[in-house]
Amino acid sequence: MQIQLLKSKIHRVKITQAELHYVGSITIDEALMEAANIIENEKVQIVNINNGERLETYVIKGERDSGQICLNGPAARKAQVGDVIIIISYASMDFEEAKKYKPTIVFPDDQNKLI
Template identity: 75%
Template sequence: MMLQVFKSKIHRVAVTEANLNYVGSITIDEALMEAANIIEGERVQIVNNNNGERLETYVIKGERNSGVICLNGAAARRVAVGDIVIIISYAYMSREEAIEYKPLTVFPDEKNQIPDTTLYETKLNEKPLETTKENRMLFV
């Protein structure tokens, strides 16, 4: 049996654009995608911290180091520029793989850039650390 489990997330990025007239998707800065192990075309969940909306879409690669987070198409109606969102990816794994897998969380700065120490990995069955702006560090 395969389980769908949390693979990675980009935690608290600011929406930079909302393009209603584009054909769907979310455009994400390529550097953020790589840091979170998310590929172009991958299905992701978007959680809007400002209004509680949740939606699913697929990823389009944005310009590297641009900080772009653009919701396209109908999804553009569910965000506003400046909203803070969490972008979550999932993967199918066997139970055994899921127990050993370490999800990855990327903590971008206020400009949607990746500071030197922003990655956090934990096994799913470990208690996660509370993260604040002051304690964003690399934990492996």
């Protein structure tokens, strides 16, 4: 049996940019991606703490150490610059393997930088 569980989480980062006229996705600072074990094109869930919106999209690599968190395309309508979000990815695993798995969780500072 396969189950879905938390793989990675970037907890409480601020939206720095929103680009409505773009194909779609979320751009994330490469350093944050690396620290959270998230790769380019990976499916993620975005949870907006300010307004309760939840959405799924895929990741685009942003400039390393820039603090960039940009919602692109239709997702840009789900948040405003300055909103605080949580970025979550999940993985499918065998039930027994999942019992031992430890997710990667990153807690950036208020400038979206690694502490």
